[in-house]
Amino acid sequence: MVFQKPDGMCDGGDLDCGSGLLLIIKKSMDPLEPGQLLEVRSRERTVADDLPAWCRMVEHEFLGFEKHEQHTSYYVRKGGSSGSVEEDLEAARGYQWSVRVREAQGLSAKVFSRNHTLTAGQPAEFSQKVDAPSAIDYLLTSLGSCLVVGFKAHASKRHIVIDEMEITLKGKLENILYHMELEDHGSPKVEEITGIFYVTSPNDESELEDVWRTTIERSPIYQTLLPSVSINLKFQVIL
DSSP: OOOOOOSEEEEOTTOOIIIIIHHHHHHHHTTSOTTOEEEEEEOOTTHHHHHHHHHHHHTOEEEEEEEOSSOEEEEEEOOSOOOOHHHHHHHHHTOOOOOEEEEOSSSOEEEEETTEEEEEOOSSOOOSSOSSOOHHHHHHHHHHHHHHHHHHHHHHHTTOOOSEEEEEEEEEESOHHHHTTSOSSSOOSEEEEEEEEEEEOSSOHHHHHHHHHHHHHTOHHHHHHTTTSEEEEEEEEOO
16 A cells, blocks of 8 residues: 655654553644644554554544564554643653552562562562562662663664663662661661663664663663662673
């Protein structure tokens, strides 16, 4: 199928419809008049299923797609009943994440997070082999995944190619013996997090460093921990 020249274009990179792509689309769609055409470029395969469903819900017309070497172009004709971008942005600002945590067998807990179930062990256990990750493990996991996936998303928006990424993190409590009631001084808080973020890419190192700065500046977990925890992360490009 041959599509007419679009009246607008947006590029979602690797974002899916649940991680901000729809807000990008709505922001690009807002200046268009009903009946005009928007081209949505994406490299995320789930968009092929999710975007037509969203179009039906908000009464835009999904016209089809074209596959290219580096991306797929989706074509959407603007309808007349879509809500405003401001309403969607305000809804996003007020969104609240929710989990349920129940006690489980032994010293563990069962965590229910949307369509996933996780098992958590003791708050701070330092054995090499455990039945389930501790709360400290999950804290480091939360930070590490926030940075890795965040870096990938910000790089995607800039059309930066990432070959591989990995972060190693270590966390230290001020005094774990206080948590264990073996001493009565100090604090059980996380005192320090150190780590190295490795990335390989054909892009210039300066571009990658700019993405890294953006990633930590806009990371919910990093910025939440930063006021109370000493965080020392090294960014390293592997050539």
